[in-house]
Amino acid sequence: MTRRLKQFARQITLFTYAPPMQAVFHTDGLDLDAWGLILGLSVFAFFAMVIEKGILRRLGIERM
The missing domain is CATH 1.20.5 (Single alpha-helices involved in coiled-coils or other helix-helix interfaces)
Known part of the structure; x- marks a missing residue:
């Protein structure tokens, strides 16, 4: 994996599954x-x- 792809995967995971981010963006994990x-x-x-x-x-x- 390239460095950018790894960075993108980390960001998506952070926004999808981190509880503080879920509260801010009103999201929920799958x-x-x-x-x-x-x-x-x-x-x-x-x-x-x-x-x-x-x-x-x-x-x-x-x-x-």
């Missing part, structure tokens, strides 16, 4: 169900794009 939904939809979208890419290659379409 529960396990929400993380599962995020992960599931992300995996689905990834494989949908991989399948689409394979179909387009098979049809000889390089760009849309």
